[in-house]
């Protein structure tokens with residue numbers, strides 16, 4: 479605020495410094511070559527898809543268990559999202575089910591690392607290569623997640639992040655796209671900065687582009703947050719392992735299983751799945767309300783995308799044909815998405831900040847949940 483620089487300027491003429499430094503620092507942290515900071519995680523997905531050539535008439539396969547933005551960003555490109563069911567243990571996209579959803583209109587896949595838990599990216603990349611599909615990893619929950627030696631966001635063509643208020647790294651709102659290809663980074667930059675090109679005259683607009691640039695002020699906030707992040711990330715990972723070990727001792731309850739090959743996890747949320755018959759037939763809502771009344775911050779998980787009203791009524795965008803989608807009307811019935819529908823009916827989640835509290839507090843939560851069985 480004291481600098482008076484509210485605008486980052488352009489690559490050839492910096493007005494502020496935080497926007498440019500944050501991009502470098504976040505790219506370093508995520509171990510990628512490029513980072514382009516934007517206003518939020520939703521437009522980050524949209525810009526990455528647009529830069530990869532996704533548009534009218536294309537289909538994009540998206541995990542069914544996620545926040546609406548993973549799919550609404552696809553809708554914003556005029557493409558059609560196609561929903562993929564999840565694995566019951568890891569709660570992320572079931573890569574084995576992706577192939578059966580591919581048609582001659584499929585252009586891209588958006589795997590979502592739910593709660594920071596990586597999708598099996600090695601297997602997904604093989605499928606994408608075979609069918610020549612682009613991958614945009616939705617890493618909104620996955621700052622710091624590492625799978626088989628590589629930080630997430632680097633497996634696909636691009637990875638997108640959110641810095642919205644509830645996230646592990648936040649500036650209230652904000653987002654970023656990482657990638658390792660120089661041309662793709664330039665294209666993304668043009669899309670988010672009015673069609674400008676790096677180091678060119680700023681009133682020259684070369685391609686279609688809009689304004690999704692992050693503000694200098696948000697970037698300044700994020701730089702401070704990022705400097706604290708690595709210690710918090712280590713603590714969250716250690717406490718998550720401890721919490722999971724204790725919770726999994728309770729019969730009839732299990733925690734989200736980290737995908738085999740996961741070395742670090744962003745832990746944006748910590749989901750648990752319970753068997754109502756082992757908990758006096760408690761409904762999921764009754765379950766988390768009991769926890770809330772005892773001062774334990776717990777919430778509902780995301781309703782599966784296929785069940786959202788906007789994907790039951792198919793009039794999302796004028797002029798777009800959604801009739802080939804695997805949702806809409808009766809196609810949105812839960813029976814067509816059996817795993818996610820079952821999991822959603824009996825899962826709740828803890829927020830990431832709980833994993834920063836003392837272990838004694840986590841033990842009290844475990845004891846309280848165990849007492850619900852009596």
Ligand SMILES: Cc1ncc(COP(=O)(O)O)c(C=O)c1O
Pocket residue numbers: 517518519520521544545547548590616618619639640641642651652653
């Ligand atoms: C999985 C997922 N993707 C994308 C987004 C969109 O991020 P934003 O709220 O910054 O637009 C979110 C936001 O919570 C999210 O949870």
